[in-house]
Amino acid sequence: MARRIAAGAAYGGGGIGLIGVATVGLVLAEVQLAKRSVGGGVAPIAPPADGLYGTAFAGRSGLPALRLGVLGDSTAAGQGVRRAGHTPGALLASGLAAVAERPVELRNVALPGAMSDDLDRQVSLLVRDPVRPPDVCVIMIGANDVTHRMPPTQSVRHLASAVRRLRTAGAEVVVGTCPDLGTIEPVYQPLRWLARRVSRQLAAAQTIGVVEQGGRTVSLGDLLGPEFEANPRELFGPDNYHPSAEGYSTAAMAVLPTLCAALGLWPESDRLDGDRNESMLPVARAATRAAAEAGTEVTGARGPWALLKHRRRRRIPAAPDPAHAPSATR
Helix, strand or coil: CHHHHHHHCCCCCCHHHHCCHHHHHHHHHHHHHHHHHCCCCCCCCCCCCCEEECHHHCCCCCCCCEEEEEEECHHHHCCCCCCHHHCHHHHHHHHHHHHHCCCEEEEECCCCCCCHHHHHHHHHHHHCCCCCCCCEEEEECCHHHHHCCCCHHHHHHHHHHHHHHHHHCCCEEEEECCECHHHCCCCCCCHHHHHHHHHHHHHHHHHHHHHHCCCEEECCECCCHHHHHHCHHHHECCCCCCECHHHHHHHHHHHHHHHHHHCCCCCCCCCCCHHHCCEEEEHHHHHHHHHHCCCCEEEECCCCEEEEECCCCCCCCCCCCCECCHHHCC
16 A cells, blocks of 8 residues: 555655755745734634535435535535535535435534544544435545645545445545645745645545545645636635635535536446546556546546546535434434
8 A cells, every 4th residue: 555655646756855955944934924824713613514405306206315424624614604505515415416306414524623533533423323324425634634744644544444434334435635735825935836746645645545445536636726826815715725615616516526426426427538538547647647637536447447537517506504404403
């Protein structure tokens, strides 16, 4: 596993050794500046979004509501927005309900500030009901692992274990890999370059671990990079770190097609489309490519091979406030 992580995360050797001693001092100064510029307790607390979405479809199909679990850190929780309908969990639940034409029950156990070692606790919260575990789960994790310097091997081990437990419980799993921290507005060069490099390395390693456990990944990477550069005040929240409502909507648009495909609901099959530069590659190479191309899906094929796909996206409107069904009240 260690060799495959190294292969998947290969963006040139050297790491911190690529920069001189004088540059290290500049990087440390940039870290302190970024700490003063980002956060400060300004971002709104993530609003609770648990509940039932797509209630208009109730009773139409005669099937029970799909159960969607969301795990991860503050991005998965939706920190930075004030309305429940603007959180990524709510957006995904609403979009999934529209595609499936079935109600979707959302349970979000993500914790702001969480690192990958908290996933074991979060998974336990979702699978402790053995009668009806989640049908599908979305995990968004990794940024705090980078900023708190958790070793990548440890980070991936925790994530792979979480995916394995969810798959064993019968849930499909989609992981939004580590975002590109180099897109954060207050981060300047050379810290921006280092943040981007380390983020991509972790994203590639995450993809390898997830695919080997039967999950799918979607590279968030610098998905919002062009939008952040053009409209930083629109896509960043008030703390210049967490996404705004528009930012979360953009990320949800990238994840929704894979979420639906995992349940066999997306109109596009898993067959490759050469016109969209889709291909079958060894897992490590697919992970590296995906980390460099935001919005790319990687799913296991056979043996050491994986499918690299670029699914068409649909814009997701703001989700309505959830209907808090008794089964969704915690």
